Amino acid sequence: MSLPDTLANGFLPPGGHVARLDDRIGRFGAVTPRRVVLADRLPAWLRLAQASQQWRRAVLFGRFVPDASFPRDLEVFRLMHAGCDQAFQLG
Numbered sequence: 001m002s003l004p005d006t007l008a009n010g011f012l013p014p015g016g017h018v019a020r021l022d023d024r025i026g027r028f029g030a031v032t033p034r035r036v037v038l039a040d041r042l043p044a045w046l047r048l049a050q051a052s053q054q055w056r057r058a059v060l061f062g063r064f065v066p067d068a069s070f071p072r073d074l075e076v077f078r079l080m081h082a083g084c085d086q087a088f089q090l091g
Helices: 021-028 033-051 084-090
Strands: 055-061 075-080
Touching (some): 021 033, 033 075
Antiparallel strands (some): 055 075
């Protein structure tokens, strides 16, 4: 799915927007050198999350998503499978 256009305020329209990782990086990670640095980190971070085999979904949000030219960080909420905390306690 493609992402909708940003509003006049630089944000995406309200609601959840499902998109592939390469679509997200192409949209938000190629505009400025700072965004390129942050976007380059995202695939490796997501691979680490997937390696846990407890990862269900990642939500990208914060200042990286709107059209800010210099986002200070990359905020990702990671949704884990039910019971993942027990798997780590038993290990």
